[in-house]
Amino acid sequence: MKIANHNNIAYTKAGTFEETRFEKVHNVIFKDSQEPSILVAQEIASLIKDKEANHQPCVLGLATGSSPIKVYEELVRMHKEEGLSFSNVVTFNLDEYYPMDKSNIQSYFYFMHEHLFNHIDILPENINIPNGKVSADDLYQYCIDYEMKIKAVGGLDFQLLGIGRTGHIGFNEPGSHLNSRTRNITLDHITRVDAAPAFLGIDNVPRKAITMGIGTVMSAKRIVLLAWGANKAEIVKETIEGNITPEVPATYLQNHGNTTFILDEGASLELTRVKTPWLVTACVWDESLKLKAVVWLSELLGKSILKLTDSDYNNNGMSGLLTEEGTAYDLNIKMFNKMQQTITGWPGGKPNANDSNRPERAMPEKKRIIIFSPHPDDDVISMGGTFDRLVEQGHDVHIAYQTSGNIAVSDEEALKFAEITQSLCPDCDETQSIINFLKIKTDNDIDSEEVRKLKGLIRRSESLAATRYLDLSDNNVHFLDLPFYETGTIKKNNISDDDVVIMKALIDEIKPHQIYAAGDLADPHGTHKVCLDALFIALKELKHNDYMNDCWVWLYRGAWHEWESYQIEMAVPMSPDQVLKKRHAIFYHQSQKDGVMFQGGDSREFWVRAEDRNRLTAKKYNDLGLADYAAIEAFKRYHF
Template sequence: MALPSQAWLRAREQVPVKIFHDSDDVSRAVAAEMAQLIQEKEKAGQPCVLGLATGSTPMHVYGELVRLHKEQGLSFKHVVSFNLDEYFPMQPSALQSYRRFMQEHLFDHVDIQPENVHIPDGTIPLHQVARHCEEYEAAIDALGGIDLQLLGLGRTGHIGFNEKGSSRSSVTRLITLDKVTRVDAASDFFGEEHVPRRAITMGVSTILKAKRVVLMAFGENKTSIVTQTVEGPVTAQVAASFLQEHPAAQLFLDYAAASGLTRVRTPWVLGPITWDTAMVRKAAIWLAQLMEKPLLKLTDNDYNENSLQDLLAEQGPAYNINLRVFYDLQRTITGWPGGKPASGEASPAPKLAASGIPQAQHDASSNGVTPPAASSPNQAGTWRIPAHSSTANPSASPSPIARSTSLEHQLTGHVGGAGYSVYGPLADSANRSVFPKRVLIMSPHPDDDVISMGGTFARLVDQGHDVHVAYQTSGNIAVWDEDAIRFADFAAQFGAAMGLDSSRSSGIAAKIETFLKNKQPGQVDSEEVQKIKTLIRYCEARAAGRTCGAKVDNLHFLDMPFYETGAVVKKPLCEEDIQILVDLFDRLKPHQIFAAGDLSDPHGTHRTCLQAIFKALEVVRHRSWWAGCEVWLYRGAWQEWEPWEIEMAVPLSPAELQRKISAIFKHQSQKDKALFPGADPREFWQRAQARNQATAATYDKLGLPEYEAMEAFAAALSGFRQTDIQVSKRLGDRTRCREKQLYFHSRHAVEALGS
C-alpha cells in the first residue's frame, strides 16, 4: 500500500507520484487500477482500450492480472490492447519479440480476443513501415483513444522507444535506438552487436493523448532519471518529462527509484521535519559533502545558510551536532567484522598476505579520538544501542552489529512485525560471546562474494572464523561460447594425455563445438553447453575462495531452480528455491549472514536472490539457533551504500586490496570483458577497486582516518510497516529508521511517501 501524503513535501514535483514499499506493491496497485477500469468499461458496455508496455517492469503487473482472471473471473473479452513498440526487424517467434513476450506473460493466459490485440509488426518490408504506422494511429483513434497507457522508464528517460530529442508532437514511427538503450538490451540478445538498431514505437503525442497514463519505475539505477522526470524541466532530452503536461499522468515508484526525490533525499529544504538521530546523521553528512568540509569543521553559518536552521536551533550549536555524527560514523569502522575474542582467549595469529606482511587489525579508535560511552539496552529488550568502543566491555568486545544503533530497514515487504527485529536480536549476548563464528556469505553469482566483499571475506578467514560461501546461481549464461569450446577441448586433451578413455569426452567436445558454431543469437544453450559453462564458473569460484583462504568444502553451489532456464529471462521463485536456502540455514546455523543488498542489478538476479533469502529467513526465524544470528547486506557491482547508510566499514590495506583483486582475477570468464557488463564498461576488478577506494576517500573527507580502501555494509532488519513506526517512536531518538530503499526519517516524511 502507498502511504498518505503531505502536500508541502511535494512542492518540487511537477507530476503526481505514488511511492510504495517495493516493486511487488507497485505491481499489485497498478493491476488493481487496470482491473477496476476493465470492469467499469464492461458494465458500461464499452471496450476498454489499454496501451501496454513490455520488459521486466510491467511483468508482475501482467502476472497479477492473470491471477485476477483465474481466481476472480476478471474478463478481457472487452479489452482492446495496443502495445507501445517492437524491435525492427523482428520475427514474432524470436525470444526477444515483444509479441512473444505479451503472449507468454498475458495474452495466452486470459480470454482476450486475438483480433483485439495490436502490436507493431516487426516483419513488414521497410517501404511499408510508414503506412503501417499511420494505420496503427488510425486504429487507436477509431476506438476513441487509449483509456489507460502503461509505461516503463528507460535510463535515458525514454518512454516507449522515444529516445532523447523526440518531439512533443511525434506519432507512431520507425526510430533509431540510442546507444544506452542498446547496451541495456544487450543481455536479452546475448551481445550488443545482436541488438536491432531500429524499432517501431508510439510517439510522444500518441502517448499523451491517452486519458490516463501510469509510469512505473523500480530500483536505484532509475533514481536519477526519475528525479529529472518529476522535478526537472520539460525537455525533449528526457521524453518522460512531457508527462508533466498530462492532466492524468502519475508515476508509481518503489522506494529505491524514489530515493533521489527532494522529499526523500533532502526533505529539510522543503520545510520543518522531525529531527531524529537518523535524519541528523544524514543531514550533517550531506552538508559536509556540500561544503566540502570535514564534519568537525562545519559551522553555525554552514547550517543556517543551507536550510538547516531548524536543526541548529533544536540541537545546536554546530559543533555538538558535528561531534555526535562524527562519533556515530567513527563507530562503523572495524577491523574485526566477526567480532573480537573474549578476554582471556587467544587471538588467532595474524596471517600473511601475498606481500608477506602481517595483516593490520584496524579499529575505530585508531585515529586517537575516543567515542563517548554508549547507551544501555532499551526497554524493548531486543533493539539496543550497544557499546561501540573496545573498552566498553573488557570481557567481550561486541561484533559490529552490536556496535550499531538500532534501525529499521524496508527492503521487500516480505517480512515484518512490530516490536522485534526479524533478522535476529541486534545486540544478542549469545552472539557477542561466540568466537570464532560460523559465517555464511550469500553470493548471487559465483563472483559476487569476492567482487563485493573479498577483503572482508579474507579477513574473516584470517581471524579464525568458519567461513562458508553459498553461490545461489550457476551464472552459466554469462560465459562466452569460446570459453566453453576451449574447456571442452581441454577436457578431451586431458583425457588423452592421462591415458584415460577419452572417446566419450572427445565426442562431447565435438558436439559442443558443432552446436556453438551453429548457435543463433539469443538461442538457449544445449544441456551439455550449460553444464560445461556451469563447471567453468564453479572452478573459478573455488580458485577465488582459495585465494581468500576458504576451505573448498565450505563452498556450496546451490543451483537455485529459478535461474536454470538457459535464458536471460528467469522463472519466478518457487518453493524449491526457498527450501534449498532453508535447508542450508538449518544445516549451518550461521552466526552471521552476509547477503547482496544490491537491488539495482540490471539483470534482476540479485533482487530475486535477496527476496529468496528473506522468504527463507521468515521460515527459520523461530528456530532456536536464530537468536544469535546477524544479517549484513553488501552492495554488488552496480551500487554502493551512501555514507549515512553504512553500519560497518571494513578498512583494507594496499596488500589486502591487492589480494581481493587477485581473487577477482580468478574469475577468468568474467575478465577483460564480461558477457553482460551492464552500462559500466570497466572490468569488475576495476569497479570494485574504484568503489572501495571511493568509500575510503569519503570517510577521509569527512574527517575520519584515511585508509587505502573500505568495504561497506548495512544491517538488515525488519521489513517496514506502519506498526513499526510506533515501535520506532517508543525506542526514542537514538533509534534509526534508515534508508535501504528509502530513508524513514520522521513522521512527516513517512506520511509524505504516498500519492
C-alpha cells in the first residue's frame, strides 16, 4: 500500500483513516463534503503560496462535476476575503465534451468560469481547457500540443479528481491504458446516463470527449480524488480494495505514491472497514452495530435470523460479539425482536396502545403532520402508501412541495398545454409568447419566466390531482417554490435565508408532531440534498419553541435507493390494494411518465421502481424470518 506524504496529515486528523489489509489507496472519511472540501482548498492555497514565495508557477489540474464545487467556492472565498492570489497559477482542465461550443452552458469551459475563473485574478492566458470545437482534422495534433504545454510548464503540481460510476477519472473510460495521454475518446453509456440530467435527456449528451490520459494524470506530483454520496460507494470500494485493471481506470492510482481519496460517509459505505468492521478489527459492539452484523450475516448465509448458529458467528468474524451475548440463541431473539418492532400499520402511532416497543407514540391520537416533498411527486413515489394510511387514520396531514419541479417538464409537454390554452383564449398574449419562445428555443436558451411558470403550473395541477385522489383537502397542500430552485437551469443556487424563512414559516404555522422528509443524500448538490439541508437549518433555528419538543422527524428515501434493513426504524406494510392505490396516485403525475427527463441509470418508470423497491424491502423482512407482506415503505428517524 502506498502512503502519501505529509500533505495528508490535516485530512487524517480531521477525518477517519484506518489502514487495513483490504485497502490499497490512502483514504480519509468525513461525515459530509463540507469540511473536507475546505481542507482540500486549503491545501491548494498553501501550494499556491509556497510556489509564489519561490517565484514559481503553480500548475493545477482541475476537474468538473458536482464533487469539486465546494472546493472552488472556498477558493473563491479565500481570494475575496483573504487576498489569495492566483496570478502565478496555471490550470489544465481534465476534459471537455466533443464537439462542444465553449458558450454552451453544458460545456466545462462554462462550468469552470461560472464556478471559479470569473471570480479570481487568474490570468486568462494561464487557463487551459480542452477546446471542444477543434476540427476533426486538427484534433490529433491538438491533443499532442495540450500534452506538450503541460510538460513545458514543468508538469502538474496538483491534480484534483472526481470518479465516475464506471471508474473513470477524467473521461478515461474502462479499457484506458496506463500510458494513455491526452486524446479523443468515446464515452461509456453509463457516463452518458449520469450526464443526462444536465443535458435534459441522454439524447442530448455528446458521445465523445477530449480527455487527459491516465499517464498524464499519473505524472502529477500530488493527486486528490473526491467522492461524495452513496451512489459512488460501489466503485470506490472496487477502486480502493480491488486489483489494478484497465476496466476500472481509477485503480491505476494505487501505484501513485502521493494520492489521497477524500470520501464522505455515503461514498465509504461499501468499504470493508465500514460495512463489515468485524472482519477488520476488534469492535466495540453497540446496539446499532450488533443489529447491522446480525442482519448482514443472515443475508450473507441466506438464513433467517432465528436460524443462525454459534458456528455461523464464529466462522464470520463475530466471535467477539457472541462472547458478549452468550449464545446465538439469545442474540438471535434479541435482534429478531428489534426488527419485528419496526413494523407498524400505524405510522402516526396506534391510539390507546402500549407504545413502548412501537416506532411512534400513541399520543396525541390525532397528529399534525407535514410531508415535505422536494419535487411534486416524491411524496407519492416514496411514501404514497404511508401518506394514504395517515390520511385514512384521521391525522391532520399537510403536503409541502418544496420546489416547483418546472425543469422536469419537457418543452414538448409545455407546448402542448400552451396550445390548448391558446385554443381556449386566442387573444392571450402571454400564451402566444410562450408558444413563440418554445418553437425557437435552442439548447443554450434558459426558459423564460413565462415558460417556467407554465411548467410549474403543470406540476402543480398534477400534484393536486394526486392529493385529491388520496382524499387530502386542497387547503392542506402547500407549494413553497423555494427560491434556490428557480434558476431555469439544472444548476441551482445555494440555500439562502429566503429558503429557510419559507420553511420555518410553514413549520411554525402547522406546529407538527411529525415531519416526513426525503433523506436522499447521494448528490451533495442535488435538489433532495438541498431541500433536506434547508429543513435541517429550519429545525435548528426553531428548536427552542415548545412545540418542537413533540416533533419527530422521519426520513424516507427516493426512487433510487432504500434504507438498508438494519437502518430501518419504521416499516409500514402495504396490502396489494394499497400498492395499486399508490400506483394510481403516481400516474396522476402524467408529465413524468413515458419519457421522464431525469430517468437516471434505470430505464424503469418511477411507479415500477417504487413498487419493485417496496416489494424487495418486504422480501428482505420475510427472508430475515419476519412477516410476509406484499410491500413495505421504510423510514429512519432523524434526531435534531
